[in-house]
Structures are given as structure tokens and as C-alpha cells.
Amino acid sequence: MKKIAIAGAGAMGGRIGTQIQEAGYDVTLLDYWQAHVEKIKREGIEIQTETDTYHLDIKAQFPEEVNEQFDLIIILTKAMKSREMIKVLNERGAIGEDTAILTMMNGLGHDETFAEVVPKSQIFLAVTMWTAGMRGPGQLLLEGDGTIDLQRADGLDDERTRAINQIFNDAKLNSRISDDVFQSVWSKATLNSVLNPLCTILDKRIGEFAKYEQAREMITPIINEIIAVAEARGVKLDFDALVAKVEGSYPDELQGLHYPSMHQDLHSGRYTEIDYLNGKITQYGKELGISTPTNELLTHMIHQLEMQYVTQES
Known part of the structure; x- marks a missing residue:
């Protein structure tokens, strides 16, 4: 090449x-x-x-x-x-x-x-x-x-x-x-589908979100829905490994001091990638007859924020 x-x-x-x-x-x-x-x-x-x-x-x-x-x-x-x-x-x-x-x-x-x-x-x-x-x-x-x-x-x-x-x-x-690159793709998509919308909606850095004592209870339904959809599409995901991946990004020396890219896009007046994260989970879920209410709600909430913040097409 x-x-x-x-x-x-x-x-x-x-x-x-x-x-x-x-x-x-x-x-x-x-x-x-x-x-x-x-x-x-x-x-x-x-x-x-x-x-x-x-x-x-x-x-x-x-x-x-x-x-x-x-x-x-x-x-x-x-x-x-x-x-x-x-x-x-x-x-x-x-x-x-x-x-x-x-x-x-x-x-x-x-x-x-x-x-x-x-x-x-x-x-x-x-x-x-x-x-x-x-x-x-x-x-x-x-x-x-x-x-x-x-x-x-x-x-x-x-x-x-x-x-x-x-x-x-x-x-x-x-x-x-x-x-099995699809497992890696879905694993990273899970990380982004958890932290991107939550930190964007709450206007928090990753480490600030992590300080809430019940943060795991917030991320659990998102992850469980993703696992159900992924498995129906032939991709095996492990709940404990995904939780560890998300929580592993919390320390300040890793990603804790940063706003996720979705937050940066929104506050720069750009549309976000929500439809390729939680929105795609929702789409796949509907195609498969799997309920994904948490991911669907997050998708709607980000689109609501886009109505407020977006001033440019890209």
C-alpha cells in the first residue's frame, strides 16, 4: 500500500x-x-x-x-x-x-x-x-x-x-x-455511551461524575441494555468488565479531569454523535424487539440540548 x-x-x-x-x-x-x-x-x-x-x-x-x-x-x-x-x-x-x-x-x-x-x-x-x-x-x-x-x-x-x-x-x-474486533468496538461504544451523555447532560467532568456515591447505579441500566442488544447481534459482552472499563477512566491521572468529547462538541455549538452511540443502541433494540428505555431517554435528552446549543452544522 x-x-x-x-x-x-x-x-x-x-x-x-x-x-x-x-x-x-x-x-x-x-x-x-x-x-x-x-x-x-x-x-x-x-x-x-x-x-x-x-x-x-x-x-x-x-x-x-x-x-x-x-x-x-x-x-x-x-x-x-x-x-x-x-x-x-x-x-x-x-x-x-x-x-x-x-x-x-x-x-x-x-x-x-x-x-x-x-x-x-x-x-x-x-x-x-x-x-x-x-x-x-x-x-x-x-x-x-x-x-x-x-x-x-x-x-x-x-x-x-x-x-x-x-x-x-x-x-x-x-x-x-x-x-473479534466487534467486541472491542462494542466495549468502547459502551464506555462512550455511558460517560458522554451523562457528563454532557450533567455538565460535569468525568471525575466529578465519579464522586457521586451512587454513580454505579446510574451506569448499570445503560450497560445492561447494551449487553442485551449486543448479545442479540452476536457480540458477547461481560458486565463486570464493562463496569471496570468505565470506572477505570475515573482517576484524575487518566480521564477524570476531562469533559468527554460529546460535552466539548455541544458546548462548541456542534451536533453530537449521540445517534451513533445510545441512539444506535435504541435503533438496534427496536429492530430486535428489545426494550432500551434508558438509552432512548439519554438520546432524547442530548437532542434537546442540541436544540439549545448547536449553532453550526459540523
Whole structure:
């Protein structure tokens, strides 16, 4: 795989893209954020780590400017923008019969969205525990370590799976090929479906939410509904492991001092990814005849807040 596109070049897309380019691959960043793309075109991208600040020259384009086919396209837009992105790239000829489409976005159902455009044999799912931040247009903040788990969406292995894994490991992204990436996807979606809406509705940092003595009683019905839906879709989840995953994020030295991304989006005037988290659980539950009242209520509450706070489309 020689030509790689990062579709959605914000904080995480910037991290993945710049590390892959630094490993010697041909990378193009694709994004709709005008100031960000134009600054990278002019000056390259500024990267600040725990120990250094430096510039990296890397290609950047608006999706409508694409005029070449890629071997690998990594989708890292906001979930609600992914359908639009993949359709534009398909129209621009960026996707060929052998192009691998990989997502490590938060939420559920992305393989179903992409299957509207490409066969499932071209779709790859990944879960990342890396973090990243933006200091402004063309300015990345990259701290800490992380991992990536990946697998082809249909569960089969092929040369592209191993090639993608090699690219990520060349880029020092600590990647491994999973034999059950859907379990990892649902596990991370559970974490986000618990902390994102609760901290957003309550206007609390993760650690502030955790100080409530009955916090576990609040998260239990959300998790139980997710487990019921996941198992009906063939994904086995463990309640105790999921509770440990959520509560493991409470300490200040981990995520306790942070507002979840949904809170950040809402208070920046943007729509949230609720429909790909609790909203998707509710949708699946209705399709399967499984009641999900807690997840449905959280979805409605976030949409109510969007009516109050959202001032921009993305």
C-alpha cells in the first residue's frame, strides 16, 4: 500500500496521518475545515509532543479536490459526516476495487454505512486507545501512548489486513490484528455511551461524575441494555468488565479531569454523535424487539440540548 488518505484530519486523523508519513509512507490529509487545510498547505503541520515542537510537511486537500485513487483510506470524520465523506471520495475516483476503507471512529454501525458504497470485503474496523488534541488550525498536540486493534469487517483475513497492520506498526501505533474486533468496538461504544451523555447532560467532568456515591447505579441500566442488544447481534459482552472499563477512566491521572468529547462538541455549538452511540443502541433494540428505555431517554435528552446549543452544522 503506497498511497494513503486520512479522511477527517482533526486531532486523531492528524496523529495517525503524521505518524504514518513519518514512517515513510505517502499520506494525504483530507478535511473540510478551511483554515486548517489552508494552513497545512502553506506551512505544513505543527506537532507538539511532551518533549518537542516541530513542523512536518504533509499534503492536505479538500475532499472535492481529490483526483487520484488511494490504496488505503482511513475515515476519521465525526460519525455523522462519514456517509457524506465516503460518497464524495467515491465520486472523485479515490476508491478502487482494491482500496481498503478503514474506520476507527467512535460509535456503532459504520460498517453498515460504508457497505452502501463498497463491498464489505473492502471495509476494515479498528479501535484505538490513542488520544490527540488540537491547539488550533494546523497545530497538533500529541501526548501519551495507545494501541490499535483491527480486523476486516467480514471477519476474514487477507493480505490487506496484514499490510495495514504493518503500516500502523511502522508508524509506532502499537497495532494488532484482532480475531473479534466487534467486541472491542462494542466495549468502547459502551464506555462512550455511558460517560458522554451523562457528563454532557450533567455538565460535569468525568471525575466529578465519579464522586457521586451512587454513580454505579446510574451506569448499570445503560450497560445492561447494551449487553442485551449486543448479545442479540452476536457480540458477547461481560458486565463486570464493562463496569471496570468505565470506572477505570475515573482517576484524575487518566480521564477524570476531562469533559468527554460529546460535552466539548455541544458546548462548541456542534451536533453530537449521540445517534451513533445510545441512539444506535435504541435503533438496534427496536429492530430486535428489545426494550432500551434508558438509552432512548439519554438520546432524547442530548437532542434537546442540541436544540439549545448547536449553532453550526459540523
